[in-house]
Amino acid sequence: MSNTDFALAVEDLTVSFDGFKAIDDLTLYVDKDELRVIIGPNGAGKTTLLDLICGRTKASGGSIKFKNEELTGIEEYKRVRKGIGRKFQTPSIYENLSVFKNLEVSFPEGRSVFGALKFSCTDTVKQRVNAVAQEIGLGDALDMEAGLLSHGQKQWLEIGMLLMQEPELLMLDEPIAGMSARERELTADLLKRICIGRSVIVIEHDMDFVAQIAHKVTVMHQGKILAEGSMEEVQSNPKVIDVYLGH
Numbered sequence: 001m002s003n004t005d006f007a008l009a010v011e012d013l014t015v016s017f018d019g020f021k022a023i024d025d026l027t028l029y030v031d032k033d034e035l036r037v038i039i040g041p042n043g044a045g046k047t048t049l050l051d052l053i054c055g056r057t058k059a060s061g062g063s064i065k066f067k068n069e070e071l072t073g074i075e076e077y078k079r080v081r082k083g084i085g086r087k088f089q090t091p092s093i094y095e096n097l098s099v100f101k102n103l104e105v106s107f108p109e110g111r112s113v114f115g116a117l118k119f120s121c122t123d124t125v126k127q128r129v130n131a132v133a134q135e136i137g138l139g140d141a142l143d144m145e146a147g148l149l150s151h152g153q154k155q156w157l158e159i160g161m162l163l164m165q166e167p168e169l170l171m172l173d174e175p176i177a178g179m180s181a182r183e184r185e186l187t188a189d190l191l192k193r194i195c196i197g198r199s200v201i202v203i204e205h206d207m208d209f210v211a212q213i214a215h216k217v218t219v220m221h222q223g224k225i226l227a228e229g230s231m232e233e234v235q236s237n238p239k240v241i242d243v244y245l246g247h
């Protein structure tokens with residue numbers, strides 16, 4: 001395969017589960033500074049695609065290149081070190097720790113062989129925690145126990161924990177599920193800010209939200225790409241209306 005200028009280049013990707021192709025010869029390119037949204041009906045393969053990119057699921061065939069480096073043979077935790085961050089639908093924060101601690105333990109050096117406990121809180125880390133807390137709108141809640149945050153704030157904290165690792169590719173699965181209208185607005189603003197300098201991929205069903213945030217929309221169906229383009233383009237595409245938007 002040739003080198004590409006894209007941050008992420010997925011080519012001819014396939015994964016089979018007992019003979020069923022959940023991802024079927026899929027090719028997708030994502031730029032740096034891009035916020036890509038993936039939409040499609042239930043079972044289209046959206047989550048499986050992110051699982052393949054982050055290394056949770058092993059590809060049966062094809063290629064996933066990140067900054068021109070082949071990822072398919074690389075384990076999940078090593079892909080994290082290479083700058084790939086993934087947020088799942090359910091927040092996995094430390095409910096008993098403060099917002100500050102949650103961010104602090106997510107600083108990459110905190111995950112040394114000695115673990116987070118022996119990790120001393122340097123000024124660099126404090127500054128980074130403060131900057132990230134401001135970014136996710138939790139600058140005034142640093143001392144609060146994470147378990148006491150609202151559902152939306154917990155989602156932002158988890159995004160913050162990923163940002164502590166300065167990922168170059170950030171993938172988010174339905175980030176606004178269960179959020180209030182105001183929290184959705186703030187999340188849209190947050191995503192628009194954090195895609196600068198990196199690539200962000202979001203799986204989303206809420207079309208109003210997709211319209212607010214997407215630079216480009218990829219529509220998946222039966223493990224393949226059905227359409228790709230601007231929101232207007234995919235919304236007026238008869239194939240997309242037929243399998244997804246018309247329902």
Ligand SMILES: Nc1ncnc2c1ncn2[C@@H]1O[C@H](COP(=O)(O)OP(=O)(O)OP(=O)(O)O)[C@@H](O)[C@H]1O
Binds near residue numbers: 017048
């Ligand atoms: N580990 C697995 N073993 C067997 N089948 C799987 C596995 N993971 C996913 N699948 C199947 O692959 C297909 C794609 O699932 P996936 O969860 O990726 O779809 P999706 O587009 O994310 O759907 P949704 O919008 O409902 O989350 C489904 O038919 C699913 O049942």
